[in-house]
Amino acid sequence: MPQVDEHLIDDDIDTSAWDGVPIRLRAAGLRWTPQRRTLVDVLREHQGHVTATELISRCRERDQTTTPSTVYRTLDVLEEFGLVAHGHGHDGREEYHVLPGETHGHLYCEACGRQWEIRPETGAAIVDALAADLGFEVDLSHVTISGHCQGCHD
Amino acid sequence: MPQVDEHLIDDDIDTSAWDGVPIRLRAAGLRWTPQRRTLVDVLREHQGHVTATELISRCRERDQTTTPSTVYRTLDVLEEFGLVAHGHGHDGREEYHVLPGETHGHLYCEACGRQWEIRPETGAAIVDALAADLGFEVDLSHVTISGHCQGCHD
DNA sequence: CGGTCGAACGCAACACGTTGCAATAGCAAT
DNA sequence: ATTGCTATTGCAACGTGTTGCGTTCGACCG
Numbered sequence: 001m002p003q004v005d006e007h008l009i010d011d012d013i014d015t016s017a018w019d020g021v022p023i024r025l026r027a028a029g030l031r032w033t034p035q036r037r038t039l040v041d042v043l044r045e046h047q048g049h050v051t052a053t054e055l056i057s058r059c060r061e062r063d064q065t066t067t068p069s070t071v072y073r074t075l076d077v078l079e080e081f082g083l084v085a086h087g088h089g090h091d092g093r094e095e096y097h098v099l100p101g102e103t104h105g106h107l108y109c110e111a112c113g114r115q116w117e118i119r120p121e122t123g124a125a126i127v128d129a130l131a132a133d134l135g136f137e138v139d140l141s142h143v144t145i146s147g148h149c150q151g152c153h154d
Numbered sequence: 155m156p157q158v159d160e161h162l163i164d165d166d167i168d169t170s171a172w173d174g175v176p177i178r179l180r181a182a183g184l185r186w187t188p189q190r191r192t193l194v195d196v197l198r199e200h201q202g203h204v205t206a207t208e209l210i211s212r213c214r215e216r217d218q219t220t221t222p223s224t225v226y227r228t229l230d231v232l233e234e235f236g237l238v239a240h241g242h243g244h245d246g247r248e249e250y251h252v253l254p255g256e257t258h259g260h261l262y263c264e265a266c267g268r269q270w271e272i273r274p275e276t277g278a279a280i281v282d283a284l285a286a287d288l289g290f291e292v293d294l295s296h297v298t299i300s301g302h303c304q305g306c307h308d
Numbered sequence: 309c310g311g312t313c314g315a316a317c318g319c320a321a322c323a324c325g326t327t328g329c330a331a332t333a334g335c336a337a338t
Numbered sequence: 339a340t341t342g343c344t345a346t347t348g349c350a351a352c353g354t355g356t357t358g359c360g361t362t363c364g365a366c367c368g
Contacts, residue, residue, distance in 0.1 A: 031334050031345055053324070067348055072325065074346095090296075092246030092355090093324070107290055122287040126280050133276040135304030136261055142244075146296040150289030185315055185364050207354070221318055226355065228316090246325090247354070 015044040017083065017099055024081060035070050036077075038063045043084070043098055052086075052094040087142045097141065105140035111152035115144070169198045171237065171253055178235060189224050190231075192217045197238070197252055206240075206248040241296045251295065259294035265306035269298070 018040055022032040042058045052072065059066040075096065078084045085100040090108035105118035105126070118126070123140050130136045147153075172194050176186040196212045206226065213220040229250060232238045239254040244262035251257075259272035259280070272280070277294050284290045301307075 026335080029345080033334070033346065035347070056324095065348085068324080069326075069349085070347060088242060088246045092242040092248070094246070107284065107288070107292075109290075110293070116288060116290070118284070119287055122283050125283040129276050129279040129283070130261065130272070130299070130301070133273055134261070134270060136263075136270070136301055137303075137307040138261075138299055138301035139264070140299070142300040143297050145284070145292055145294070147284070147290050147292035149291075153289075153291040180365075183315080187316065187364070189317075210354095219318085222355075223319085223357085224317060 018044050021078075021081075021083070025077075030077065035063070035066070036074050038066065039071060039074050039078075043078075046098045049095050049097055051089070052096065055096065085141055088144060090144045090146050095144075100141065103139070103141035106144040107149070108144045108146050109149040109152050110146050111148050114149065116149070118145075172198050175232075175235070175237070179231075184231065189217070189220070190228050192220065193225060193228050193232075197232075200252045203249050203251055205243070206250065209250065239295055242298060244298045244300050249298075254295065257293070257295035260298040261303070262298045262300050263303040263306050264300050265302050268303065270303070272299075 021040055025032050025036075038059050039055065041062065042055060052075065055075070056066065056068055056071050059071060075084060075086065079086060083099060085097045085103070087095050087097065087106070089095050090110070102120060103123075104120065105123050107116040107118060109115075118140065127138050127140060130138050175194055179186050179190070192213050193209065195216065196209060206229065209229070210220065210222050210225050213225055229238060229240065233240060237253060239251045239257070241249050241251065241260070243249050244264070256274060257277075258274065259277050261270040261272060263269075272294065281292045281294060284292050
């Protein structure tokens with residue numbers, strides 16, 4: 001097993017973005033509570049996409065008393081700080097992007113259920129098309145576009 | 155008010171597509187029930203988009219005993235026959251296109267809440283971009299893309 | 309016209325997400 | 339350490355949509 005030093009290994013996620021959260025909250029007149037700490041601890045371990053439901057159950061693993069409404073409200077706050085971004089999966093349920101870097105759209109194959117990310121260049125083409133049409137400024141990351149992937153159409 | 159004969163006026167909707175529904179259902183081994191008749195009668199009066207909730211309440215105006223699960227299940231059947239198509243609004247709730255003609259995507263402005271349809275040519279550009287990228291065959295009508303309209307972005 | 313089969317119904321329970329409100333508890337100031 | 343303000347919590351209730359199950363009734367057949 002060579003070269004293990006050359007790349008980050010799976011569970012070696014950069015969590016530094018979360019370190020300043022308590023301070024940022026207080027600076028905005030908000031509060032750092034045990035419930036928020038639990039959620040942030042859970043988010044530290046995640047990259048990419050998570051459903052709200054999964055976050056709630058992971059929080060409950062750490063704290064039996066976790067309440068859904070608190071989690072949803074905390075996620076709203078974290079979204080205002082740009083630490084998560086929510087979107088809707090193909091079935092309309094909420095999904096969260098943790099530490100959204102470059103925003104990207106999502107594709108969902110109705111046949112096989114797999115998901116893909118839209119490449120930045122392709123996403124840009126979509127954004128440009130809608131900007132040219134109606135002057136619309138699209139937030140691609142908010143939705144999942146449905147269809148059939150190459151392997152599944154016909 | 156000249157030329158009123160030259161176009162269909164607003165409440166003169168072509169409902170002929172619904173006339174064959176009982177026969178089509180029976181031909182497929184399915185049944186024509188009073189509950190389905192109520193929903194189809196409601197759908198006859200609609201064009202464009204309706205939320206599932208609105209359909210349920212309109213059915214209840216005609217039949218107090220209408221049950222949500224029956225309406226949802228009937229909508230699924232009608233969708234298989236191509237008479238309605240469901241999508242998700244910006245907040246993930248279900249919307250139905252009645253008698254979907256040319257499929258079109260939707261835009262939702264997060265600031266002012268208004269909605270637009272994506273013009274066919276623009277929609278085609280989006281479909282083409284994703285086909286070129288991953289060979290993905292997109293069903294644009296299923297989702298509502300969020301963003302900010304011309305009047306609302308700065 | 310009555311019998312049979314199973315599609316469709318209504319209900320009850322669940323899942324996900326939101327909201328209003330009274331009680332709690334951060335946190336800044338004293 | 340105590341106090342006061344108010345952000346946050348937890349609960350309960352609601353809205354929307356789905357699912358399982360026992361019962362009903364549509365439709366075809368004799």
